[in-house]
Ligand SMILES: Nc1ncnc2c1ncn2[C@@H]1O[C@H](COP(=O)(O)OP(=O)(O)O)[C@@H](O)[C@H]1O
């Protein structure tokens with residue numbers, strides 16, 4: 001199916017997601033940031049966590065735009081078990097060049113960009129509760145992160 | 153190019169820059185150009201960037217702010233970033249991002265004090 005993104009063991013069914021955003025223009029980075037912010041706000045995340053989620057999406061979208069030219073951001077609310085609190089899951093997916101040394105890229109301080117800090121992926125990992133990345137040279141990159149809602 | 157993305161206020165030889173718009177990549181790059189132009193044309197010796205309305209500062213925005221401050225410094229001008237929202241500061245700290253080449257203050261008065269002391 002055209003709508004379904006498949007990246008080896010990761011299946012993304014677009015119908016499961018509350019927000020699907022195509023990242024293609026530079027402006028889409030700011031748009032994704034704003035959408036993530038209002039989605040997290042609407043779901044009663046704390047101000048600190050709203051900021052962390054919006055910042056993480058900003059980093060993911062920029063990586064898509066910069067390194068893969070285009071790709072998608074998927075956002076959904078996840079209700080785990082009844083009584084337990086919800087979380088927000090974010091997937092960044094692209095079919096760009098992929099990352100040669102994923103471990104090095106995630107460790108932080110490494111960048112292939114000239115005007116950059118190399119602290120995007122490592123930063124996202126620290127901001128979120130869970131972080132998963134799969135990347136294959138010539139195939140693309142998928143990053144899956146999750147942030148749980150905390151009582152405050 | 154003389155287009156201003158952010159209206160600025162000159163006070164003594166300081167320039168106050170209240171950012172009240174979304175900082176997408178092209179906007180922050182234009183802002184950098186604007187500030188460097190204003191430093192040279194209006195003989196500015198200190199820049200105060202008020203980010204109290206900015207609710208996301210990611211690694212690229214941080215990079216451009218520091219880069220701008222480094223360029224300004226080379227032109228004899230110091231940069232103070234003023235009123236970073238607490239949750240933005242928290243996020244930057246957690247990501248391990250340090251704003252290099254800038255001073256920070258939590259009020260406009262504090263920012264002016266810092267610049268006065270540097271003179
Ligand atoms: N979606 C992607 N596709 C290809 N390469 C990527 C992608 N995301 C990140 N990378 C690679 O990983 C490096 C580190 O990324 P990141 O931590 O975001 O820092 P930065 O973007 O500042 O370089 C990048 O410089 C790039 O080489």
Ligand SMILES: [Mg+2]
Pocket residue numbers: 059062063119120121
């Ligand atoms: Mg990045």
